[in-house]
Amino acid sequence: MKRTWAKIIIFLSVMGPGIITANVDNDAGGITTYSVAGAHFGYSLIWSFVPIIIALVIIQEMSSRMAVVTGKGLADLIREEFGVRVTFYAMAVLIFSNIFNTISEFAGIAASAELFGISKYTMVPICALFVWWLIVKGTYKSVEKVFLLACLFYVAYIISGFLSKPDWSQVLHSSVQPEFRFDKAYILMLIGVVGTTIAPWMQFYQQSSVVEKEIKLENYNYAKLDVIIGAFVVNIIAIFIVLVCANTLFKNGIRVETARDAALALRPLAGDYCFYLFAFGLLNASVFSACILPLSTAYSVCEGMGWEVGVNRRFRQAPQFYTLYTAIIVLGAAVILLPNVKLVPIMLISQATNGMLLPFVLIFMLLLVNNKRLMGKYTNSKAYNIISIFVIVAMISLSTVLLFTTFVH
C-alpha cells in the first residue's frame, strides 16, 4: 500500500509534459477538424483515433526518452549533432510556421468570444496580455500548474458529448470496426484528422519541458505513462467532439466549415448548455495553445542558437527569448484584429509549413534516438524502429498529401 502511494507521488511529480503537449493538440484547428469530421461523416471516422493514439504514443515517447537520457532539448541535440546550418533553417521554418499557428489560435479566441457575444476587439487583446503576463511573470512550476488546469477544462467537451446523448453501442461498434469508404471527401477528411495529430512544435515542446522538469532515468517509466495518458486523454476528448457534432449536426444533415459554425448550429439542436460548453472548450483550447506555441518557439530557437533560455529568467537576462515570445504573441493577436482578415489562407500556410517541417523533424528524431553515443543502451530496439519508421513514413506521406490537397483545392 505504502509503495503504491510512493509510486503515485512520483508519478504526480513527473506528470505534465506528455499530458500538456498532447492536449495542445486539440487546439482551435484540431477542434475545427473534429467538428467538421463529426458533422459530415457521423461516427464513421471514430475508428481512426485508435491508430492515432498509437502513433502519438510512439513518437512522443521518443521525445520524452531523448530528454530523460540526454538531458537536452531537441533543438540542442539537432544543433550539436547536425550543426548550425541545419538548425538555423529548421528554426527559421519553425518560427514562420508557429507564427501562423499562433494566428489561428487567436482566430479561435476571436471566434469563441463572438459566440459569447463579446467583441473580438476586447477579447483578443485581453487574452494576448494574459498569455504574455503568465510567462513573463511566472516561473516554470507556476506556469505548468496553469497549463494542467487548462487541460482539466477540456472536460467541457466530455460533458457536452454526454448532453448530446450519443448511441453508445454504435460508438463502440464504429470505433473497433474500421469503416472505410473510397470516396474522395471521406479520404480527405481522414487525412485531415490524422494530419493534425502530430505537429513539429510538439516534439520540441515536449522534449524541452521534460528537460526542464529534470526527470531522472530511474523515473523514466513514469514519464512514459505521462505520454500514454496524454495520448489517450487527447483522443478521448477528440472523440467526444466528433460525437457531439455527429449526434446533432450529422443527424440533421447540417454542414459546417468551422468550429464556430458548429457551435452555432448546436444551439437549437442540443440546447444552451451544450452550446456554452462547446464554446468555452474552444476558448480554453485557443488560449492554452496561444500560450504554448510562442513559448515553445522561443524555447527551441534560443536553445538551438545558444541564447539564454527560460521562464525563470528576467527580460534583461534572456532578451532574445522574451523578444521572440512577445513578438509572436503581438503578431498573432494583431493580425486577427485587422478588419476583414481572411482566415483561410492563414490556416493553409500554417498547415503547409507544418507539413514541410514535419518530415525533417521526425527524421532527425529517428537519427538522434538511434545514436549510440547519445542514447547508450536506450536507443530504439529493432522492433520499435520498424514500428516507428512505419508510423513516421505514414505521418510524412499523410501530411504531404494534406499539403497538396489543400493547395489543389
Next chain:
Amino acid sequence: MADQDKQAIKNNVLKTMFVYFSSLLDREVFDRNKELAGEVYDIIVKPTQVYPQSAQLIIRKGFPNRKYALVDWKDITNLESDTKEVRLGIDKAKLVFEERHDNKEELTLRRDILDQQVVDTHNHKVIRINDIHLLFVDHALMVAHVDISTRGLLRRLGFEGIADFAVRIFNPNAKYLKAEHLISWKYIQPLSVNPASMTIKVDVPEKQFSSIPAADLGDIFLDLNIMQQVLLFKSLDIKIKAKVFTHIDFKTQKLLVEELAPSDIVEIINNIPSDEATDFLEKLPKKDAEKILALMESNYSRKLSQLLGYSNDSAGGLMVTEYLSFVKGTTVESALKQIKERTFKVEPAQFVYVVDEGNKLIGCTNFRRMILASPQDLLESVIFPKLYSVHLDSSVKEVAYLMEKYKYYTIPVVDEGGILQGIVTVDDVLSQVIAIAWRRFKNMKVAHKNNL
C-alpha cells in the same frame, strides 16, 4: 608609414596567425601525389598546459557510407589560413579508414566543443560555442579562443559578408564589427561527457572555478542539465564542491547526493557550515539523514543531530538547558543560598523559575522580588502574577514578540505537558532576528539593483 597601413599590416599578420575552425571544416585534403584523400572533419587536441594543441586530424570520405581516418599532425605538410586545401606528406594508401570516428577518448573540436555548451568561467555563464579561434604555433594549431558572437553564428551560416556589409552601410563604427567576442580558452570548461568513463574532461584542473563568487557558481550549476551537473560536480575539488553545494537549491543538492559515493557526501557535509548542513539534512527524509550522520565523525555528527532535533528558527532550537529553577515549597532564603553556591557556565540572567515535583512550570520571579520579600516567604508567593512561556516549536518571531512586549530578558520554553525544557535568552533571539532583517535588507538591495 601611415597609421592606416600599419593597422592593415597588423590585421594581415593576425589573419595569417589565426584561423577559424569553421573555415577548416570540409577543406579538401590531398596526399603526397596530389590525389584527393578526403576532407577535413575534426581535429583531436592534446591538453598541453593551458591551451590544447592539435595532435591528429580526422578526415572523412565517401557518401553516404562515410569513412573516417586519422592523420598525425606531423604528416601534414601544408595547412594555412588562406589556402583552401590541406596537403599531406604521406601516401593516401597509408590511411586507415574506419566506420566510427566518435569513440575517441581525447577531446575533439567538432564533437566536444563546436556547437556545444561550455562553462565560461570569466563571465560566469553557460554558453554555446559558435566558432573556435585557432592559433598557428610551429606548424601545429592551438585552441586560443572561442567565439560566441552573433557574427560567429553568421560566419557559420555563410552570411558574414552580407551582414558586415549591411552593418557598415548603417554604422561603419558599429560595435558589432569590432568587438570579436572572443573568449580565451583558459576560461572555458567543456562539458562534453566521455561515454566510456562517464566523466567530464577537465583539461586544466579547476579552470578558475575558485575565482567565481559562490552565488554565481550556484547559478551556473542550475543552468546545466542533470548529467552535466553530476559529472562536473564530481570533477571539482572539495573546496569548490562545498561552495557550490551551499548555493544550489535543495532539489539539486539531493540529486547530487544520490549520485555521489558516501565518502564524498561526508566530505561535503564536513566542509560546509553547520547551519547549511542542518538545513540540508533537515529537508532529507529522516532515514537518509540518519544514514549520512552515521557515516560521519562522531563529535560533529552528534552536534548536528542535536541541532537537527529542533528547527533552528524555533524556540527549541534556540534554547539553552541551563537555568535556575526550584521546586515549590522552597523558601526565599534557601533559594538565595543555593544560588550563591552554584556556578554557571552561562550567566542565566536574573530570572528564577518555580516548578512542581515533575518539573512542570508554575511561575517565574526575579532577584529583585526575592530580595524584597521576607526570607521565610515561599517562592511561589513572590512569583509574577502572570506567567508567559513559549513552546518548543514556537517561532523565533513569536519569542521575540513576547520578549519585547513583556520586557523579558529570558523566556521559559515548555513542552506540550507544560514541563520546563529550557530558556531562550535575549541575545540568541537578537542574533536570529538580526539575521532575518539582514537577509531582507539584502534582498531589498538586490531587488533595487535589478530594478535599475
